[in-house]
Amino acid sequence: MLKKLLILIVFVSVNLNAQCAMCKAVIEGGNESVAEGVNSGITYLMVFPYLLIGLLLFFLYRHRKKSNS
Numbered sequence: 194m195l196k197k198l199l200i201l202i203v204f205v206s207v208n209l210n211a212q213c214a215m216c217k218a219v220i221e222g223g224n225e226s227v228a229e230g231v232n233s234g235i236t237y238l239m240v241f242p243y244l245l246i247g248l249l250l251f252f253l254y255r256h257r258k259k260s261n262s
Contacts, residue, residue: 216231
């Protein structure tokens with residue numbers, strides 16, 4: 194089921210603009226260092242949800258492994 198959903202998402206994805214209007218205006222009007230700063234900030238903010246989900250999955254795996262033993 195998960196594989197089918199992943200395939201559907203990959204093949205049915207639509208090209209969208211990912212920036213809000215303010216971010217886009219700052220990047221278009223600024224220099225290269227401003228764009229690098231915005232990209233670094235986005236990367237920094239993007240890491241934490243993945244870390245939380247990874248920790249949750251790790252603890253669920255550990256709990257299930259302990260329960261089965």
